[in-house]
Amino acid sequence: MKTLTLKIDGKEIEAKEDMTILEAAEKLGIQIPTLCHHKKLEPYGACRICSVEIETRGKSRIVAACCYPVKNNLNVTTRSTQIDKIRKTILELAAVTAGEDAMGEMRKLASEYNADLSHLRSKTPIEPTRCILCGLCVRRCIEATWDSVIGFIGRGTKRQIALYPEKASICTICDYCHDVCPTGKITSTGPDPPFPQIDDVLAGRE
Ligand code: FES
Structure with missing residues (x-):
């Protein structure tokens, strides 16, 4: 299997061509948050909390790290103002369906990304179901x-x-x-x- 070289948060890494950005980042010890991802299951790409920015040939865009395959010369940024804002919104939306009491481990993420879990929750009449619909x-x-x-x-x-x-x-x-x-x-x-x-x-x- 081919080995590719890319950079994640400025650190160069060699990764096998069948790896995702999430797996390559883990190899470097860089934590990218996930909600709908599980090692026992195929990548799904539903929640987007693992969003990262990639740059190739001068163009950048946001992709889901759990699904996106590594590529040669890819430049990946795992934290930025834009990425943090995306993660903050996703956590606030998750609290709407789950209810604040069911956020469990997500509370740690909420404090890391300054998400106010009661912000959207208090504005909706939806009855919380303890489910974030991660699938x-x-x-x-x-x-x-x-x-x-x-x-x-x-x-x-x-x-x-x-x-x-x-x-x-x-x-x-x-x-x-x-x-x-x-x-x-x-x-x-x-x-x-x-x-x-x-x-x-x-x-x-x-
Ligand atoms: S963890 Fe990647 S999309 Fe949900």
């Missing part, structure tokens, strides 16, 4: 059961994770998803509060 449990479910027992439903502020009723019995025997949940919503005995069933959501009962 880790949905992806873990597919990989563990070779099927979808849970899935996303709805758009915008109505988006949530729900259970397919015809597969609910499988859900009680697997227990794979709780260790990937970043908020603690999914305990070893299941989601708390439980995921609604998809037919109840569609019928407006949830």
Whole structure:
């Protein structure tokens, strides 16, 4: 496999061509925050908290470090005013759906990026669900059961994770998803509060 050379925060590193920026940064001891990423799962690129700035041939842009592959002569910046602002907003939005009490480890990030977790939360009537919609449990479910027992439903502020009723019995025997949940919503005995069933959501009962 080819080895490529790039710079991350001014430090040169050699990385294998199948690595992502996130993995190359880890090799250098540079921490990039993640929410929807998990080593057990394929990269997904949903939350964007791992946003970094890349520069090639004089052009710069923001990419998700967990998905973006390393490239020769890439110049990566992992912290800047713009990047910090993106991360701050993402954390404040996560608190809207999760509720401040479920932010767990994200509180440390919130203080690092000066995010005010009550800022947007207090302006919305949305009932907190302890879920940040990172999708880790949905992806873990597919990989563990070779099927979808849970899935996303709805758009915008109505988006949530729900259970397919015809597969609910499988859900009680697997227990794979709780260790990937970043908020603690999914305990070893299941989601708390439980995921609604998809037919109840569609019928407006949830
Ligand atoms: S951790 Fe990279 S997009 Fe979520």
